[in-house]
Amino acid sequence: METINEVIEIKAEQTASQFPLQGAEGVEVSGSVAVLEALIAEGVTAIFGYPGGAIMPIYDALYDYETKLNHILVRHEQGGIHAAQGFARASGRTGVVFATSGPGATNLVTGLADAMIDSTPIVCITGQVFAHLLGTDAFQETDVINITTPVTKWNYQVTDATEIPAVLAKAFYIAGSGRPGPVLIDITKNAQLQLFDYKGYTKCEHIRSYRPKPIIRKEYVQEAAALINSAKKPFVIFGQGVILGKAEKEFAAFLEKANLPAAWTIMGMSAIPTDHPLGVGMLGMHGNYGPNVLTNECDVLIAVGMRFDDRVTGRLDKYAKQAKVIHLDIDPSEIDKNVKTTVPVWGDCKETLPLLTELLQANDHSAWLQKFADYAKEEEATCIRPELNPTTEALTMGEVIKTLNELTEGNAIIVTDVGQHQMVACRYAKYNNSKSNVTSGGLGTMGFALPAAIGAKYGAPETTVVAVIGDGGVQMTIQELGTIMQTGIDVKILILNNQFLGMVRQWQELFMEKRYSFTNIQSPDFVKVAAAYNIEGKKISERSELKNALKQMLDHHGSYLLEVMVGKENNVFPMVPQGCSVSEIRLK
Amino acid sequence: MNKEEYTITVYTENQIGLLNRIAIIFSRRKINIDSLNTSPTEVESVHRFTIVINETEDVVRKLCRQIEKQVDVLKAFYNTEDEVVWQEMGLYKVPTDEVAEKVKVERLLRQYGARAVVIRKDYTVFETTGHREETDGLIKALEPYGLIEFVRSARIAVIKDSSGFHEKLKSYESSAPGDELIENEFLNQQEEIFTM
Numbered sequence: 001m002e003t004i005n006e007v008i009e010i011k012a013e014q015t016a017s018q019f020p021l022q023g024a025e026g027v028e029v030s031g032s033v034a035v036l037e038a039l040i041a042e043g044v045t046a047i048f049g050y051p052g053g054a055i056m057p058i059y060d061a062l063y064d065y066e067t068k069l070n071h072i073l074v075r076h077e078q079g080g081i082h083a084a085q086g087f088a089r090a091s092g093r094t095g096v097v098f099a100t101s102g103p104g105a106t107n108l109v110t111g112l113a114d115a116m117i118d119s120t121p122i123v124c125i126t127g128q129v130f131a132h133l134l135g136t137d138a139f140q141e142t143d144v145i146n147i148t149t150p151v152t153k154w155n156y157q158v159t160d161a162t163e164i165p166a167v168l169a170k171a172f173y174i175a176g177s178g179r180p181g182p183v184l185i186d187i188t189k190n191a192q193l194q195l196f197d198y199k200g201y202t203k204c205e206h207i208r209s210y211r212p213k214p215i216i217r218k219e220y221v222q223e224a225a226a227l228i229n230s231a232k233k234p235f236v237i238f239g240q241g242v243i244l245g246k247a248e249k250e251f252a253a254f255l256e257k258a259n260l261p262a263a264w265t266i267m268g269m270s271a272i273p274t275d276h277p278l279g280v281g282m283l284g285m286h287g288n289y290g291p292n293v294l295t296n297e298c299d300v301l302i303a304v305g306m307r308f309d310d311r312v313t314g315r316l317d318k319y320a321k322q323a324k325v326i327h328l329d330i331d332p333s334e335i336d337k338n339v340k341t342t343v344p345v346w347g348d349c350k351e352t353l354p355l356l357t358e359l360l361q362a363n364d365h366s367a368w369l370q371k372f373a374d375y376a377k378e379e380e381a382t383c384i385r386p387e388l389n390p391t392t393e394a395l396t397m398g399e400v401i402k403t404l405n406e407l408t409e410g411n412a413i414i415v416t417d418v419g420q421h422q423m424v425a426c427r428y429a430k431y432n433n434s435k436s437n438v439t440s441g442g443l444g445t446m447g448f449a450l451p452a453a454i455g456a457k458y459g460a461p462e463t464t465v466v467a468v469i470g471d472g473g474v475q476m477t478i479q480e481l482g483t484i485m486q487t488g489i490d491v492k493i494l495i496l497n498n499q500f501l502g503m504v505r506q507w508q509e510l511f512m513e514k515r516y517s518f519t520n521i522q523s524p525d526f527v528k529v530a531a532a533y534n535i536e537g538k539k540i541s542e543r544s545e546l547k548n549a550l551k552q553m554l555d556h557h558g559s560y561l562l563e564v565m566v567g568k569e570n571n572v573f574p575m576v577p578q579g580c581s582v583s584e585i586r587l588k
Numbered sequence: 589m590n591k592e593e594y595t596i597t598v599y600t601e602n603q604i605g606l607l608n609r610i611a612i613i614f615s616r617r618k619i620n621i622d623s624l625n626t627s628p629t630e631v632e633s634v635h636r637f638t639i640v641i642n643e644t645e646d647v648v649r650k651l652c653r654q655i656e657k658q659v660d661v662l663k664a665f666y667n668t669e670d671e672v673v674w675q676e677m678g679l680y681k682v683p684t685d686e687v688a689e690k691v692k693v694e695r696l697l698r699q700y701g702a703r704a705v706v707i708r709k710d711y712t713v714f715e716t717t718g719h720r721e722e723t724d725g726l727i728k729a730l731e732p733y734g735l736i737e738f739v740r741s742a743r744i745a746v747i748k749d750s751s752g753f754h755e756k757l758k759s760y761e762s763s764a765p766g767d768e769l770i771e772n773e774f775l776n777q778q779e780e781i782f783t784m
Contacts, residue, residue, distance in 0.1 A: 145605055146605070146608060149605065149608055149609055149612060150612050150616065153659065154659040154660075155605070156605075157604075157605075174659055207659065208662070208757070208760040208761045209600070209601050209659065209660050209661060209662045209760065210659045210660075211760075331657065332653055332656075332657075333650070333653035333654050333656070333657045335653075336649075336650070337650060337653075
């Protein structure tokens with residue numbers, strides 16, 4: 001079968017040859033078909049969705065498009081949107097979600113909020129009741145547009161099929177350009193059913209009220225370069241902007257030209273390989289020692305594509321007060337939002353970084369770099385060694401990640417959930433390639449990892465995908481094992497089970513006199529649960545079994561669940577306690 | 589930084605739901621909107637919000653950036669009171685017999701530049717337009733004579749140092765923005781904002 005767009009092209013060719021002055025004739029199609037044609041034209045390769053009453057016409061049309069559009073039936077709409085996020089993060093392309101009206105749409109809200117705060121490009125298409133029923137409290141009617149307004153970059157309700165091609169073109173353009181974000185399009189059932197004269201799909205490239213990239217101000221680039229050239233102790237901190245801007249090469253060249261030490265936020269991780277000689281580690285609450293302490297010692301702080309989250313800055317009035325701050329960001333509203341900037345460099349960092357690099361003088365900074373190395377040594381002795389080479393009987397999360405590194409050699413995509421295992425994985429996992437760390441950074445959504453890992457595998461089918469999940473988080477979206485079962489997708493699930501909601505327990509231990517209020521969580525037999533879904537699995541608790549078990553998991557053909565029992569009351573250190581300055585970071 | 593009264597002027601597309609998108613930028617930060625007016629502009633298809641709040645400049649600047657970030661917003665400006673020409677309108681309903689009997693009231697009305705919009709046997713509606721002190725002053729003055737009902741409109745304001753939106757819109761419409769637009773990136777430099 002030809003797609004409708006192809007039919008229109010053929011028609012246009014015929015028309016053009018017969019009547020050169022006339023435009024192409026349209027083809028009568030339904031709104032639903034127009035939706036699917038738009039997705040094909042946008043090159044969508046995976047749709048994560050769940051059918052329901054108000055989106056049935058689209059699903060009916062999808063029946064004839066099964067060979068052209070890959071639809072993955074998830075087990076819950078939240079799983080659907082997290083999978084789309086995983087897809088987007090691993091592939092750098094826009095993730096697509098289908099959900100029905102009412103509860104289908106409200107189940108998307110957590111994922112939308114997550115995608116909004118982590119700038120992930122997503123297009124959600126939700127069904128809605130017939131237009132004439134809007135506002136009547138019809139069955140499965142909910143005011144989706146207003147519910148999702150604060151958590152979408154843009155949203156729009158379609159009540160007339162003729163709007164569909166243009167609105168979807170706009171949706172994909174907005175989701176993927178500038179600072180990316182989630183877009184939701186709500187389509188009433190009558191519009192899905194309505195037949196109209198379809199004239200083809202044109203991609204959107206300009207909206208007059210929307211400028212994705214601010215214009216670069218060369219004088220600011222010059223000022224920034226002068227500041228970096230004069231700096232004795234320059235320090236680069238970078239976020240996901242480098243990855244979203246596809247500027248990994250430009251960024252590495254920038255660092256290497258002047259030997260600038262650089263630390264990543266959790267979202268920026270993997271933009272440069274974790275063993276890059278100028279990479280000094282992770283920032284933030286559970287980041288590395290040197291980068292946190294030296295933030296308050298550097299003379300010029302260069303922030304690239306990051307937004308000074310409170311988990312990164314700690315106490316703001318004691319954050320880098322001694323430093324001049326250069327902030328490169330595509331989103332002008334980020335400038336001065338949390339940290340006062342000395343020189344703002346607005347623009348897409350793929351364009352601003354080369355301009356800046358060109359003006360940089362080669363530099364050595366070896367004494368300054370040595371300081372990071374000294375702090376790293378101290379951290380190694382106090383925190384890292386006991387975590388990676390423990391003398392305790394119980395396994396630590398860190399040694400599991402270390403052993404995983406040895407086997408994957410940094411080539412796997414690691415998807416993490418939220419909590420202690422996330423911090424440990426982000427601290428110790430090795431990454432060689434960009435876009436290989438997928439985690440819920442800003443919103444901290446437990447339950448993110450399992451569905452996101454499914455999506456990540458669709459986004460990067462050639463790469464090994466390992467979901468590292470805690471015993472708490474995995475139970476939040478465990479139903480997605482059903483998606484794995486039905487699709488046969490190959491995702492490795494590594495559960496680090498400490499029989500606690502570990503991060504909350506850690507805070508209770510440190511700041512609330514060990515009053516373990518409801519953090520003691522029981523789990524089912526995960527291996528049996530997996531077996532019920534036809535997924536092979538294993539549970540281990542001995543150090544001697546670790547390497548082989550991980551190897552077995554990675555070598556297994558298809559999905560595999562490995563549950564590793566780890567120490568119950570281990571803490572993640574270093575730690576910047578809430579309300580403290582980054583230089584007050586604790587090693588134990 | 590001290591709190592001050594700021595007038596925020598937002599040029600937008602005429603889009604359903606945009607009012608909510610703008611309003612939640614304030615409510616999310618627990619900022620009270622003193623006055624909000626929506627209106628057409630001199631340019632067809634472009635709408636204009638006039639919002640009055642009492643905040644520090646730092647907060648107002650951040651709010652403007654968040655507003656301008658919205659896809660359907662063309663431009664947001666903020667101005668202090670002396671940078672705009674503004675007016676508000678008040679309507680006052682008073683018992684007619686009171687007004688007719690007491691000459692003093694008539695003098696008061698003249699003093700406040702008010703005029704009668706409706707005169708009925710039972711009540712009369714006066715209207716006055718001006719600054720807050722003037723509309724407020726007339727309430728005080730009418731209260732002793734049995735003011736039945738009072739309502740004040742949202743503020744409308746024009747920016748003293750602006751030359752309209754037509755030219756600006758042209759540069760928005762072209763896909764490669766011209767020099768006109770560069771000024772948009774100067775939100776942190778007060779003087780530049782008024783060079784529309």
